[in-house]
Amino acid sequence: MNKVLISADHVITGPADRVITRGAVLVEGGSITAVGTAAELDTSVEPEVPRLACPGATLLPGLIDCHVHLAFDAGPDPLRAVAEADPGELATAMADRAEQMLAAGVTTVRDLGDRDALTVTLRDAIAAGTATGPRVLAATAPLTSHGGHCGFLGGEVTTDDEIRARIARNAEQGADLIKVMASGGALTPGGPRMWQPQFTRDQLRLIVDEAARYGLGVAAHAHGTDTIEHCVTAGVRTLEHCSWRTAEGIVYDPPTARRIVENDIAVCRCVSGDWRLFLEQMGPERAEAMAGVIRDMRKEGVRFIAGTDAGVPGARFGDYVGMLEFFSSLDFSHAEILDMATVHAAHALGLTDTGTIAPGMRADLIVVDGNPLESLDSLRAIRHVLTAGRPIGM
Template structure:
């Protein structure tokens, strides 16, 4: 099998661990074969093994985007574009967006709503090596109420039998998880308002139970405070957006947050890279209130994971790092932010083979100029990206690579 020894000034095995100075990672067959000091591994590895020397750089786990929509084009009206797109043209556009994500250092994405299970087809092409992109966890068609949020994707359900059939259909199509639109959403103004429930508490429990029967976890789109409570009680794995909306404004409930922590439910707040545009659109007062709620959740122990909602208006596929910068402005430390994007995200998504650089894990890793733990801009200077040991060919080979 082909082997590659990557050496750099620093190796971050996981954000909470002490970095290895003058470290190295040995990649073999798409997996990490060894991690340690460069001098020791260089001596231990056969001289014929290819070396990739990256002076001034840091090797760290590949980034995880826990919330994207590859079928959306980030335009002002992405829903219309998806609804009327030719399937072949849409599939080609999705493949391009996947390449953009990989080039930005994202080696795993969780797609939370597409059309015709196109993400499953793209996932298979990437795994086979016929397409370039990150690992994809696909939710396929989200469950929504009749006339509800993103109903145009084909997941409208009303009765219990509808729910069971919808989940079975997604599972048969190859879904990795189930997405439920538990509340209304901004992209569907004709449906329920953002804080309003689209399913009863009993129906949400049924959705989780039925998904579990198929071996699938549930990600819940939930804005309303009451809806968030129902999702927590139902046992979803992650809550998307989690904005604590009520008809009167924001209604944060620390007791619900406590139950989220107790049940190991993570929050994907879904912040686009251009978060400053988001602030301007909301207005300073509302934006500040949302930021303060995030701080309160953090103080109460709620675990955040990184997600950009790429594909919705203004959320480009190539600016993952801007989202991390947003959390840094709220007081999240560099180590904490990186954990949201790697180890913590992998845990929340139920992935045990990525999110860290340890022996036996998938070789999902990036090489950056500088050290992201000390330099906030380092993640914008990516030299190399590897997904399952495959080097992203679109990136310029700025390291020096030569046979040993």
């Protein structure tokens, strides 16, 4: 079995306030088998085991992107790009994007909407070792209303029977979770507005219950304040965007936020690496309102998880750190931000074997120059990436 002992100036075992100075991690096959100081492990581990010493570097859990669309090209018209793409070319492009994300230190991605379950095929190829990329969790076609947000991906439903049939189909195609477009979005011409609900409260409950019959959780795209409340009542696992919109602008609802906390629902407040430009386009007033509700949620104790929405217009693959810097601009500490990207993300995704560094965990690890607890920018200086113990570009 392949073994390697990796040592670095700092090992962030996770949560991010747990750091071993001059630490080391023993990797055996796909798993972590020992964690400690470099001095201890250097003595206890057999001399014939290869050493990878990383002076001036930090070793931490691989990053997790909780919201991507591998089928989208990040160009101005993803709808056309997906609808017109040849399936073979699209599959190749998706594999390239996955590889790019892994090279940027992202060892797990949750894909929240594709066509023809293409992500499942890629997920299985990566798991089998015939393709290189992060571990993938796939939602396949998101449920949406007729003519609704991202209906072009094939998940349009109207009646309860159609809801049941779509969830059964996604499960049969190998989905790891169910995604519902609970409110409108910005991508689909003629669809409902972002604050408008696409499903009733009862339908959302049906979606959560049906998904649970297949052992699947639900991620809900929810911009509208009413929709967010309906999703919380229905029992979704994560809220995507969660921007508290109404016809009159942003209206934050503290009681709903408290229930988000009590019910352990994570909020994936997606932003692309290009958020500065996005805020400029929004104008100072709306940008401040948006920032204000994120601060309010944080004060309430809402658990945020990291997601880029990579693939939608302007959200490039491989610009994960740019997204993290948005939260830094809102005065989140670096430790909080690293937790969003690792331990909290893993918890929200229901993954118990990644997101921290401990014996028995998958060896999803990155080594970066410097120390990300001091500067997030150091996450751009990737030295090594291991996914389930497999080194990339070592």
